[in-house]
Amino acid sequence: SFDIPKKLVKETSKKGIIDQFSAINLYIFEDSSIDHKERKKRQQELLDLSIEYKSVFSSAYIFNLMSQTEIQLGNLGSSLDFLLQAKQMWEKVQGDNINSLNGLILCYADIGNVYLKMGFPNKSMKHMETALELLDDNNDDLFVPYFKVHYYLHSLYAELGFMSKSFEMINKCLLRLKNYPFNDVSRSYMYKIPAMASLAELYIND
Numbered sequence: 001s002f003d004i005p006k007k008l009v010k011e012t013s014k015k016g017i018i019d020q021f022s023a024i025n026l027y028i029f030e031d032s033s034i035d036h037k038e039r040k041k042r043q044q045e046l047l048d049l050s051i052e053y054k055s056v057f058s059s060a061y062i063f064n065l066m067s068q069t070e071i072q073l074g075n076l077g078s079s080l081d082f083l084l085q086a087k088q089m090w091e092k093v094q095g096d097n098i099n100s101l102n103g104l105i106l107c108y109a110d111i112g113n114v115y116l117k118m119g120f121p122n123k124s125m126k127h128m129e130t131a132l133e134l135l136d137d138n139n140d141d142l143f144v145p146y147f148k149v150h151y152y153l154h155s156l157y158a159e160l161g162f163m164s165k166s167f168e169m170i171n172k173c174l175l176r177l178k179n180y181p182f183n184d185v186s187r188s189y190m191y192k193i194p195a196m197a198s199l200a201e202l203y204i205n206d
Contacts, residue, residue: 001045002042002045004024004027005027008023008024008027011023012024017053017055017058018055018057018058021046021049021050021053021055021058021061021062022058022061024046025043025046025058025061025062025065026065028042028043028046028065029043029065029068029069036069036072036073037073039069040066040069040070040073043062043065043066043069044066046062047059047062047063047066050062056089056092056093057089057093057099057100057103059089060086060089060090060093060103060107061086061103063082063083063085063086063089064082064083064086064103064106064107064110066082067079067080067082067083067086067110067114068110070082071114071117076114076117076118079110079114080111080114080115080118083107083110083111083114084111086103086107087104087107087108087111090103090104090107091104098139098141098142101134101142102141102142102144102145104134105131105134105135105142105145105149106144106145106148108127108128108130108131108134109127109128109131109145109148109149109152110148111127112124112125112126112127112128112131112152112156113152113155115127116152116155116156116159121156121159121160124156125156128149128152128153128156131145131149132149135149140180140181143176143180146176147173147176147177147191147195150169150170150172150173150176151169151170151173151194151195151198153165153169154166154167154169154170154173154198154202155198157169158202158205163202163205163206166202167199167202167206170195170198170199170202171199173191173195174192174195174196174199177191177192177195
């Protein structure tokens with residue numbers, strides 16, 4: 001029911017259905033011209049189509065990003081529900097490829113983050129530790145989950161009052177950013193700006 005940019009259609013026209021779902025899912029998530037309610041509506045439409053095509057990978061990926069939209073809307077309970085459904089799906093496709101492993105680790109990290117926002121640090125730590133176990137620190141293909149896990153851990157440790165561990169986690173994010181070969185340097189700002197802002201906040205609180 002919504003328009004997809006002609007450029008995106010052209011880029012994905014010869015790709016498989018999973019790649020098409022992934023591209024549209026990311027486009028919806030990053031479209032700053034729509035509000036979160038409209039984003040949620042589009043994500044649900046794409047999810048229904050993905051389930052109809054029986055694509056477990058695509059459905060899990062859409063659930064992951066739908067959970068982020070729910071957080072923006074202030075619906076932590078709905079966000080957690082989506083993530084738990086996503087986790088079941090990621091576990092089914094975990095061994096398929098690096099993208100599946102990315103999705104599973106991000107899912108565990110996001111669950112931990114939602115539990116932290118809900119005020120359950122013990123449950124948060126449990127899921128963060130599981131995410132850490134799945135990470136390979138030397139694999140550049142796991143950059144996004146590496147960054148997210150350590151970024152969330154810095155918040156968790158700060159909440160628990162372990163400031164030295166919080167500093168350690170945010171500095172790991174910044175070190176990984178420094179060494180990661182971004183194809184487009186502007187995408188590094190999506191990670192660098194919040195990391196630097198969080199480091200500044202830690203220094204103020206310290």
